[in-house]
Amino acid sequence: MNFLFSINHEYVRHFKAMMRSLCEHNPCQKRMFIMNSNLTKEDKENILAEFNSGCDITFMDLTEEYFKGFPKVKRYPYTIYFRILAPLLLPKDIDRIIYLDADLIVHGDLTEFYNTDFEGNAFYACTQIRGFLTWFNRVRLCVKRGYIYMNTGVMLMNIEYLREHIDSDAIQRFTLKNKWKLTLYDQDVLCKFFGNKIKLADRNKYNLADRHITVQNMFRKKKDKIDLEWVEKNNVIVHYLGMNKPWKKNYKGILKGFYQRYEEK
Helix, strand or coil, X not given: CEEEEECCHHHHHHXXXXXXXXXXXXXCCEEEEEEECCCCHHHHHXXXXXXXXXXXXXXXXXXXXXXXXXXXXXXXXXXXXXXXXXXXXXXXXXXEEEEECCCEEECCCCHHHHCCCCCCCCEEEEXXXXXXXXXXXXXXXXXXXXXXXXXXXXXXXXXXXHXXXXXXXXXXXXXXXXXXXXXXXXHHHHHHHHCCCEEECCHHHHCECHHHHHHHHCCCCHHHCCCHHHHHHHCCEEECCCCCCCCCCCCXXXXXXXXXXXXCC
16 A cells, blocks of 8 residues: 655654554554655664565655745644655556544554545545535635535545646646635645546544534434444544543543553653
8 A cells, every 4th residue: 555644753653653553453554655755764663664664665855835825824834745746756656545633543454545546536535514605615616516525634645647637837826826725735635626527435434523423413313322432433534633632631522532542651
């Protein structure tokens, strides 16, 4: 399997927790590409020392110059944009790759996800929104009905397709012109340019967050409510979305234990 990541120095600890979970449940040979702009020599040595067995790791040291002027905040640094242009930077023999954020835990087998038939689409991913927010994002980004607003934290990328269809100049022009109305920056960009080329994956299985559990349990019968036993049995990836991180004191939810299994002691 091919894997892609985008991290900075501040997130190395959480990245390693995610990597431990990924490797434990997916023992196959893995080819990994780690995009970054500020990893130290020590960061890279520590990652290689722990994960080099069974993993062919390549560090992609990227400059942020291309993204100068793009909107960013502390929570969303320029590294979030790296995944957008990754298909143009990856080796030519890569035809598909799984991108994973560092704030998640993989506690299951990704073989089925990895081998999904794209059916002509650019991405296989989940959406985190429904109803009004779906409509609002379409209006805000001026896209047609049917465009999907995907979560970019977990996605299978059709590199072969994207290599031919990514227009980096058009992306740069759109982002600089519309930065005042962008909210979740990289997701906005990908929805604008590829929202009609997304095959939807099951959110409960591949991108489950505590907020989803809370909302769904409001409408489920008592015997069908999502609990830890349900998550262990039916879910593959838990994602700590937004500000609700399991390493923070104010964390709320039932999924913290998955992170604690793999965090560095």
